[in-house]
Amino acid sequence: MMRSIVLLLLFFCANETIALTMGDAINTAGRQRMLSQRITQSFILTGIQPENQRYQKQLRKCVSEFQSNLDALASMPEGASLTQDLLTVRQLWADFKPVALGPVSKVAAADLYKQSSPLLTAAHAYVGKLEKLANTSSAELINVSGRQRMLSQRIAKNYLAYYWQLDNNSLKHLYSDLAEYELMLSYLKESDLNTEDIMRKIMKTEGHLRYAAKGFDGDMTLKGDRLIFVITGTTDIMLRNMDEITRMYATLLDTQNQIVSR
Structure with a gap:
């Protein structure tokens, strides 16, 4: 009897969906933008360097996260009015996922x-x-900083598409993304809500952006696989910095909501 009770408890705990706060929800939904680009980037990298197992693992991990994020967002009561919008994402994902997990x-x-x-x-x-x-100013900051995560990965994706000659417009898109990334980083830097930690992360990200831009402009002497390694590595650091900044903004939003609800 006791064994059955324990097994039932384990079952319900394993299947329990953790409720998302509004800050978490905007952060999580924002990650889906980034993951759509990172999955594509990882797929292309797997084709360019099939011997590198890291890109295949990265690809599978990102696909898994996108799916689990979809499920978490669908279970959020506050987002019930946006069911149709999430369904649109699900339908596009249903076509995208098999290709991402298929032969490269x-x-x-x-x-x-x-x-x-x-x-x-x-x-x-x-x-x-x-x-x-x-409907708060910090919600906008979560959205904008979260979009920066996506741009870091779309920049890398467009470079790889240019390198592998997948799309004639990929280089034009790359420079457009670089300009947008720089502009929105300046916008975030001006926010009155920034803490010292957030400002420090933004300044570090600016430095990494300048370094990555050197590779795209041909200022680095590196070529081929080595340049791919440097550019994808630098854009990944930009991604991690912006991910931390986005989480900080999400915490600010949740703190504001807690104060209002008291």
Whole structure:
């Protein structure tokens, strides 16, 4: 009898969905934008360097996270009014996921590259709706800083698409993303809500952006696999910095909500 009770408790604990705060929800939904680009980047890298197991593991991990994030967002009561918006993301994901987990080839990479844009657009629209639902200044900061995570990975994705000759416009998109990333970083830097920790992270990210731009402008003497390693490594550091900043903004929002609810 006791064994049965223990097994039942373990079952319910394992299947219990942790409720998302509004700050967590905007952060999580924002990560979906980034993951759509990182999955595509990882797929292309797997094709360029098939001997590197790290990119295959990275790909599977990102696909798994995207799916679990979808499930978590669907269970959030506050987002019930946005069910249709999330359904749009799910439908696009249903087409995207099999390609991402399928055989890697140049043709498949070009297909995934193409599909990554509408998936990103739908995910971004959902984040925007969540921001409006939250209706606070810190919600906008979570959205903007979260989008920076995505841009870091789309920059890398577009460089890899250019390198592997998947799309003729990839280089133009890359420089457009670099300009947007720099502009929005300046916007975040001006926020009155920034703490010392947030400002320190923003300044570090500015330095990494300048370093990555050198590679795209040809100022580095590196080429081929070595340049790919440096650029993807630097954009990953930019991603981690912005992820931490986004979490800090999410904490600010949740703190504001707690004060209001008292």
